Amino acid sequence: MLKLSKSYVITVAFLFFSIGTLFAQHTNEENHAGASESHAAESHQEEFSAGDFVIDHVSDSYDWHITSWGETHISIPLPVILYSKHPELHDGKAFHVFMSSKFHHGHDAYNGFKISTSEEFKGKIVELDAHGHELEKPIDLSITKAVAGVFVSVILLFWLLLATARSAKRNKGKAPSGVQNLLEPIILFIRDEVAKPAIGEHKYEKFMPFLLSLFFFILINNFMGLIPIIPFGANVTGNISVTMVLALFTFAITTINGNKHYWKEIYWPDVPVWLKFPLFPLMQVVEFSGMLTKPFVLMVRLFANMLAGHLIVMVFVSLIFVFGGLFGPAVGLGASPVSIAFSVFILLLDVLVSFIQAYVFTLLSALYFGMATSDHH
Template sequence: MKLGISFLSLMLWVHFLAFPAQPEEITKAIDRDEVHHAATDTSHSKEFNAGDFIFDHIGDAHDWHIVTIGDKHISVPLPIILYSRTRGQLFTFLSSKFHHGHDTYKGFKLVTDGDLKGKIAEVDVHNNISDGPLPLDFSIKKNVVGILFSIIILLLVFVPIAKKYKAAPHAAPTGIQSLMETLILFVRDDIAKPSIGEKHYLKFMPYLLTIFFFIWLNNLLGLIPIFPAGANVTGNIAVTMVLALATLATILLNANKSFWKHIVNTPGVPVFLKLPIPIMPIVEAASWLIKPAVLMIRLFANILAGHIIAMVLFSLIFIFGAANVYFGFGISFVTILLTVFMSVLELLVSFIQAFVFTMLSALFLGMATEEHH
């Protein structure tokens, strides 16, 4: 339990590695009159951009957008933490000071277009972006808040369950404890034991349970488009990178002598592949760097693809509606049906991706701790 909580705490540092945030400037919803106006007189309306619509939803942000009503954006402001390299000062304030990128504050501006879109830049006296270096951005962004929310849920669920087991280890489980016990036994009997072996599996159970439930919960929360859920946590490559690095660190810290021997001096390999150029050691070392990279990309790509498909389906309504109001209403029914189908499929994918990441991590740990005779 303690090891699991420590790895959850590690996830909080992901915002220092996260990609530049994408502002949550959501395209204004189009009603029947607006769609008709767009179809007849496009000179006074902004053309719908599907790419911006999709990436604004799947990207990180300095605030948490809730809804747009007319021209009013309702969002939850998040803490901005900036270190100005030109002024040598630390600045902290809420993202609401930027008013969705329309205003500057304390010499900073949230850029909403161009190459620096989503980044916070310093401005000169004329409110133009300065040529100096960008400030160091340590802000608490949307994905970090999503991680904090998921950690709170996990602690609220598992701390009481752990106390119940400690107080009455042989009592029959009740309530949510019954469901969690089934999943815990699944990770133990179907993932940890077969992959790591009877001798070492207990040592890695806290870590495997942590990553399994962390990934699964965040996959599910990402499917709920209602605050405080809806953050694209596991669809952010910075998050999956931290998870993969945690697996790599666990492997390297627990690997036995046989593991290092196979990397440095692989048995059964001709000497000319080891000396004078250490070809095999380089290949073996590279293979263990590629393994966490595969974990990172697999989880990121699968979850991100699901979000993109959903946004593409919604974009069809706006695209067809801009051409003809009846096309827009017609495609909306098809889009809703496909989105419901995709959502049900994503529920399965959420579990499968948590299982695959945990299974591969367990397999790699088993390879690193396997004893050769």
């Protein structure tokens, strides 16, 4: 148990921090800080938009919004890290680091940068020329809310797993207790019910650290996304950039560990010659497409399921304001118990979905590893 935990911790560190870095570089979620925080102050001036309300609360942002009351907005600014493509506009300085509070919730520009409201770059940080016109996006390495959520989950997982390792060492030969009693059955379940049947008795061990990393990372971030209290509430697994990285890790490990039989079945499968003849490589195209489709399905399944849960909850909450705007405050107040009841039901259902999605992603990854390493029969 202790030996496994050490290798597991190394894999966790590599996986999680890679996700954080890649997400910061490639995040494509819309920044919602300005829209969500100004909504409370502007609600008396413009009609409530359910679509904007829902999207704003599931999108990423450059700060961590806590609450709004009237014109008072409480949020935690996050570091903005930019590499300018036009250093001549910044006195030759290309690298810029400052806090997101400099943007004043997206209303102001700072040091030649601003959060765009244009159709092309909406929600993204763009560079401005000397006249204040938008040029293009800089290289954005900012610590957004989703990236901060990844770091929070890393800290929490390190604490849980190191505590489990210490407990296993201390209680060697004894019944598990404390956090070890919570996590050890899960680790044994992944080993005995997922890794061994899918990969094989003699080949599963080297894949265990990664499989456990996948399962615990997905599970804990699924749970954290359901708790709307800082430092939780970041929609990490509902962000396609994160699920893409997880799927790419599975794809890379599958490709690297593929044996001779695995590649033979892709490029020269056991089918009639006319189906695999070089002038008409039908089966090669089918098999190669399947190899690329598998990680794509992993990415979309996790993203869609977790995002859908958050969207449905926000839709039920927005119904209160929709009915209030259409039929008056009394009707909105009357609809609130029903909306809240359905929201609580969906949240409870999301707890079950969180377990299922973590299990399915891990199981399918193990099956792909097993297919790549299986021997010819």
